[in-house]
Amino acid sequence: MPIKRVWAPQIDFSVLRRELRLPGDFSAEVVAEADAAAREVRVAAVDRTDVPFVTVDPASSRDLDQAMCLERRGGGGYRVRYAIADVAAFVRADGVLAAETWVRGQTVYLPDGRIPLHPAVLSEGAASLLPDVERPAVLWTIDLDSDGAIVAVELERARVRSRAKLDYVGVQQQVDAGNAPESLALLPELGALLAARAAARGAVNLPLPEQEVERDGAGWRLVLRAPLPVEEHNAQISLLTGMAAAELMLRGGVGLLRTMPSPKPEAVDKLRAAAGSLGVAWPGGASVGAVVAAVDPGSPRGAAFLDQAAELLRGAAYTPFDGAAPAETGHGGVGAPYAHVTAPLRRLADRFATEVCLALTAGTAVPEWAREALPKLPKAMADTDRLAGAANRGAIDLAEAVLLHGRVGETFEAGVVDCDGPGRNRPAGGTVALDDPAVRARCLGDLPLGERIQVRLTIADPATRKVEFEHAG
Known part of the structure; x- marks a missing residue:
């Protein structure tokens, strides 16, 4: 599906920052601690700078959590080397920076700027896996057989050096042309193999196009963007690592799983x-x-x-345990036990889950600061997940309302993607998706699910961020 863009005039997203009470700038005390940590980083003794890692992210990203190098194993199979930013090397457990990360929980993204989990001196500087500089990392080495099954996992703190900062569009072009970098040459093959294994075990991956609001000169564009194949392949490497982490935790009897009930x-x-x-x-x-x-x-x-x-993918949660395994260990979307460990620059929980895995691999005690945090993390992450979701949805709703303001009464072609279930105490309707502009909104009327219909715009109010249509057929 091609990217579809529709221009929108100037939009003031600051209303969302105020309404959601999103954090502002870091305090001088937090910035001072981050600056000091950037200058005095603890460097790992293990040197893996000879491994030709590369990063693959959106082109504008500088908070680079992961670097990858894929290889074939002698005798068959694959070796996945996945370096994750070692945030704990910079964040002192009892410091003001650590306390601030608990307040923020995760990086929140708005079209006019990020509300980062860590100060930029770390998240876009000393802790980020930027190219051509040595960085501390937590290195996962995962060996797979020729069918993509895990046969061995190693985990260590190490020094790494990325060779290049790559972006999804560029890598997809290289893959299509057959000249992808050596470190990523196996990504399409391995990603497809892992995706097939996921489907076989019942995993549910929804390749839904994403609505995004991006800057365009003095205004904004509303974008409907389908994921590129390399993004899906890249996600499989992250999922593989999360499954390896969950297995470590379950064997060791302590950890923090990302769980979701299986579909009923x-x-x-x-x-x-x-x-x-x-x-x-x-x-x-x-x-x-x-x-x-x-x-x-x-x-x-x-x-x-x-x-x-x-609708099948509901009820995701963080599930801590210390001793017996919890009653719910699986993730219905992944089709296996799973843990978040691959995005510590942007997500609080990953820092603690990673420390658990490092200790279990080394056969040492889990640091008390990490162990004591485990039961507190589910609420902290649930709160920030709701906040991040509200910010994302609010930004899109606002852009849609501004974009369509002044077009009330016009008719559009749309596809019906959802219909109200029985028992709803409101007028009959559902959700429609317009192709041009790329808008999803409520529509009133008796709607035929999955059919294309004509809809009339009845409300487009930027003040309330409300857009509504009616069936015009």
């Missing part, structure tokens, strides 16, 4: 019925993940089916 049978039955009504093939015995992977998200019926499938 009645929910799967409902989705199967929706597939039939939308013309989506569901072969006998096929898993939800396999069916989802075959759907075209660019078609109205495909988009409607994926929107329905998203």
Whole structure:
């Protein structure tokens, strides 16, 4: 699916910062501690600067959490070297910076700027895996057999040096041309293999196009962007590492899992019925993940089916344990136990989960500062997840309302991606997705799921960030 852009005039996103009470600048005390940490970093004794790591991120990113190098193993199989920024090397457990990260929880992204978890001197400087400089890292080395199954995992603190800062668009072009960097040459092959394994174990990956608001000169563009194949392949490496971390924790009897209940049978039955009504093939015995992977998200019926499938992925949580394993260990979307360890520059929980894994690998006691944090992290992360979600949705709602302001009464073509269920105490309706402009909004009327219809814009109010249509058929 191509990227679709629609220009919008100047938008003031500061209203969201005030409304959501998002953190402002770091205090002078926090900045001073971060500056000192950047100058006095603890350097690991293990030297892995000979490994030709590269990073792959959005082009504008400077908070680079991960660097990768993929190799074939002698005798068959793969070796994944995945270097993760060693944030604990900079953040003192009892310092004011650590306390501030608990307040923030994660980096929150708005179109007019980030609200970072760590000061830029660390997140975009000394702790970031920028190219051509030595950096402290937590290095995962994961060996896989020729079928993509894990056969060995090693974890260590090490010094690394990235060779290049690459972006998704550029890497996709290189992959398509057959001249990807050596460190990434295996990414399409391995990513596809891991994705096939994920579908086989029941994982559900929803390739939904993302709505984004990006700067464009004096104004903004509303963008509908489908993920590139290399983004999906890159995500598989992160998921692989998270599964390896979860296995370490479960064997060691302590950790912080990212859990999600498996889809309930009645929910799967409902989705199967929706597939039939939308013309989506569901072969006998096929898993939800396999069916989802075959759907075209660019078609109205495909988009409607994926929107329905998203209802299966509810109830994600952070689950700490110290001793017996928790009752819920799996992640329904991943199809296996899973943990967050690959984005410590941007997500608080990863720093603590990583320390647990390092200790378990070395056979040493988990540091008390990390162990004591585990039961506190679920609430802290749930609070910040809600805040980040509200900021993202609020920015898109505002951009949509500004973009469509003045066009009330016009008709548009749209696909129906969701319909209200029974028992809703409000007028009948659902959600429609416009192709041009790239807007998703509520629409009133008796809507045919998965069909293309004509809709009339009835509300576009920037003050309330509300956009609403009615069925014009």
